[in-house]
Amino acid sequence: MAFGKKNTRQRDETQSTEWEQSQNQASNEDFIDLEVETQPLENTSEENHSQIHKKPLLDEVTMVEAQKGKNAGGTKRWKCNHYKKSYSSSYTRIHHHFFGAPVGVKAEIARYTVILTNRTLLQQLKKKVEEAEKTGISPSLTKSTVNNKLTGISNNPIEKAFGAIERHDVDIGIVRFLCANGIPFNVLRSPEMALMTNAIKNAPKDYKHPSADRARTSLLDDCKRVIEKECVPISDTWTMQGTSIISDGWTNIKKKSLINVFASNSRGSMFLYAEDFSDVEKTRKEISNFLLKAIDEVGSSNHLQVITDNAENCKAAGKEIEKVHKHIFWSPCVVHTLNLIFKDFAVVFPWINDTYIRGKNIVKYFINHSHAHSIFRNHSGLQLLKVAKTRFGSHHMLLKRLTQCREALVTTVFVRAWKDWLNSGDERTKELGREVTTAIKDEVFWDEIDNILAITKPIYRMIKFADGEG
Known part of the structure; x- marks a missing residue:
């Protein structure tokens, strides 16, 4: 019996030793699952080495020590290699530290906010995690906030900045x-x-x-029907409030001469249609027939007036419409009328015309000579403006821009590069260059520009007001 008890005692001690060894081995395995840098790589086994690389963000932290306690689990103390601060957490918290917690989940760890502005680092970490997620070998990466787009709206400023x-x-x-x-x-x-x-x-x-073919065919037709439906509230007011027919000619990008028709009242303006007049002479009769057709399609009882520009053929077409419809009268375009006042000033006051021609020649000279224009751009942040025939008030804008570039122009004609360039040119270039230099140095010329701008400023402001959407 004594011998049997001794064998039993030895067997119990052996089982207890084996149980303690298994517990220590399990604890070490839990620690290796999260730890990366507590032991050198050459001292770890190949199995543990492959397990380390299943969690890519562990390369961005340094393990300090395991959390003390009976039930440490996966919680370890680590230090961020970028943030230089220590934390105690599991791998999930490491993931939240770099990429943020999912929407609706309270963040239990500080966010590494520098990554929000460091595009290179962010892309590197995302790529590393995404490659690990594709393998599907690490359960802790299946709930990653990188590839799983969680629904919800976060009020956290850091989440918004992300x-x-x-x-x-x-x-x-x-x-x-x-x-x-x-x-x-x-x-x-x-x-x-x-x-x-x-x-x-x-x-x-x-x-x-959508494809280009679908956009320019069926989708374009659908878009037209949607816009026509949206314009119904405007057209419904024509019967009660009346409307005006507005017509103007223009040239499209294909150099086609078009005349368009708008209907406008206090509720807004609505485009009706446009027709090609490239092969048609714009006579009084042709324009009047075109406008009468538009009036009849909408309803003559809904119209009060027809508005066109002040050209002679348009004015005559307006008179023809007044003969057909007694309640409809023709009105000239107010913007075109105000723009004609600028031309009348040049006719009545010769000094205005002379000043404008000198200013126009300055702009033309610099734009037509690339080297002179290059010298000017070295001293000015603004560009000189050319006169556009279709732009109302362009004369006022040209002179105003000259005054804004006055200092740069004066500097240009005094630098050595300007004088060297003039001396190297032909006789015609030298002559025009001397005229431009004289005009820029002339104080009277600039005083006259200031006077012209003061006179025409109220008219120009009225043109800007009338040329916009009513």
């Missing part, structure tokens, strides 16, 4: 599209741009933009 880099990428894509297709940046000021952005934001996840 999208700054993504928003910047979208902005870069928009600007690249505008530059690649030669679209002016002013298109971003259009209210339709905001509508398009909201429509894309609310689109299905797998949405793709």
Whole structure:
């Protein structure tokens, strides 16, 4: 019996020793699952080495020590290699430290905010985590906030700032599209741009933009029907409030001569249609027939007046309409009328015409001679403006821009590069250059420009007011 008890005691001690060894081995395995730098890599086994690399963010932290206690689990003390602060947490908290907690989950650890502005570091960490997620070998990465787009709206300022880099990428894509297709940046000021952005934001996840053929055929017809439906509230007011027919001629990008028709009242302006007059002589009869057709389509009882520019053929066409419809009268375009006042000033006051011609010659000389223009741009942040025939008040804008560039012009004609360039040119270039130099140095010339601007400023402001949307 004594011998049996001794064997039993030895067997119990052996089982107890084996149990303690298994517990120590399990504790070490839990520690290795999170720890990276407590032991050198050459002292670790190949199995543990492969286990380390299953968790990519462990390369960005340094393990300090395991948390003391009976039930340490996966919680370890570590130090961020970038933030230089120590924390005690599991691997999930390490993930939240770099990428933030999911929406609706309270963050139990400080966020590494520098990563929000460091695009290179953010992309490197995201790529490393995404590659590990694709393998599917690490359960702790299945709830990653990198690839799982969680729903909800966060009021946390850090969460909102986290999208700054993504928003910047979208902005870069928009600007690249505008530059690649030669679209002016002013298109971003259009209210339709905001509508398009909201429509894309609310689109299905797998949405793709329409093809060019579909956009210029069926979608264009659908868009026209939608706009016509939106214009119904305006056209419904024509019977009660009346309307005015507005017509003007213009040339499109294909050099076609077009005449368009608008209907306008206090509720707004509405485009009706346009016709090609490239092969038609714009006589009194042709213009009057075109306008009478528009009046009959909308309803003559709804119209009060017809508005065109002050050309003789348009004026005569207005008189013909007054003969057909006694209640409709012709009115000249107020913007065109005000623009003609500038020309009348030049006829009545010769000094205004002389000053304007001198200013126009200065602009023409610099624009036509690239080297002279280059010397001027080195001293000015503004560009000289040319006269546009289709731009109302362009004479006033030309002289006003000259006064804004006066200091740069005076500096230009006094630098050595200007004098050397004039001496190297032909006789015609030298003669025109001397005239330009004399005009720029003339104080009387600049005083006359100031007087012209003071006289024409009220008219120009009225043109800007009348030339916009009513």
